[in-house]
Amino acid sequence: MPRNSPPAQPPASHAVRVRTVRFGAADPALDASAEVAVESPINIVYGNLPYAVMMATPSDIEDFVAGFSLTEGIVRNVDEIRGIALAPQAEGLVVTVELAPGRFREHLARRRNLSGRTSCGLCGVEGLADLPTAEARTAAARPIAPAAIGAALSTLERQQPLHRLTRSVHAAAWCDRDGAILAVREDVGRHNALDKLIGARLRAGHDASDGFVLVTSRASFEMVEKAAIFGAGTLVSLSAPTSLAIERANALGLTLVCIARADSATVFAGRLADPVESEAR
Known part of the structure; x- marks a missing residue:
């Protein structure tokens, strides 16, 4: 796909004047500025x-x-x-x-x-x-090790500059099998962030053959479908899934891992690699 020379795009955030209210303080208000994400x-x-x-x-x-x-x-x-x-x-x-x-x-x-x-x-x-639907996988994807998910989670926030600035955007990341984050895209919309990530990987000539998608939002039907259309074998989300997301993940052969935290995550569909598999890689 040809790469066009893009014109100047609007900024992703801008500063606004705000007043911070402090409950019960002697000086209850403080004028300041804050960065907000552009929508x-x-x-x-x-x-x-x-x-x-x-x-x-x-x-x-x-x-x-x-x-x-x-x-x-x-x-x-x-x-x-x-x-x-x-x-x-x-x-x-x-x-x-x-x-x-x-x-x-x-x-x-x-x-x-x-x-x-x-x-x-x-x-x-x-x-x-x-309704947009992906096709079921013809072969099971190689399962991801739990440690790889933990590794990705440990570095994700450092790779979300717009979120650190505004605290109001979602992120979607592509991680390799060891949990190294290779690409991140941010947006006020969770679907948009995932579409940006998918587009970035494909435009750079990469596919979803070996790794997993990590998103900061809940795992809905649409997020599962988008990940599966891209060809990802595993989708990890920080929040919980919906019932239809679980149904579609099972039907598509997609491993769905949600409520991902620093010390644990819950597998709702598919499976992760067990320790023996992980050590044998």
Whole structure:
């Protein structure tokens, strides 16, 4: 997929004036400034056909659009994206995606109206048959060692600069089998962060053959589907899963590990490597 020279993008955060209230203190208020994450409308246009307006943090937009295009089923691989053009506007950002001719013709045959929200990954789906679904794995992925998850968790926060600054964004990370974090993307929307990560890995020529996805949000149906579409064998989340996420993980052959903490995690689907397997690697 060609890499376009992106124009200047809006900042991912900006400072605002705030007043901190101290309960019961002699001086109850303190004027200060705080960094807040930017939430901006991103209008995604394929050819000349507007497709979606997503609310997102305006950083790593090419990665976001590439990952979104894959997990939405617009493309089967990023090579079908011929170009991405960004046009900042006063109201937000317009992103025009040039698809391969055959892929664009197939896209025109689809009909979907999506109004994006940072908390919703399925807004605008017109019927249950339109829910995006991945294909089940043809072979079981090699299980990840629990120690690798612990290693990734121990370094994750240090690789979330926007979250450290604003305390208001999600992160998605790609980790190798030893738990080393190879890539991180952040966004106000948890789905957006994962799409950015997927897009970044694919645009860099990497796949999901050996490693796992780590997300700071809950594990919902959409997060499981996106990870499976990418080809990941394991999804780890800091929060709990939903019932449909567990059902889909089992159906797709995806290992789902949730409520991940420094000293423990809960496996809801699939399995992790046992100590014997881990030592034999």
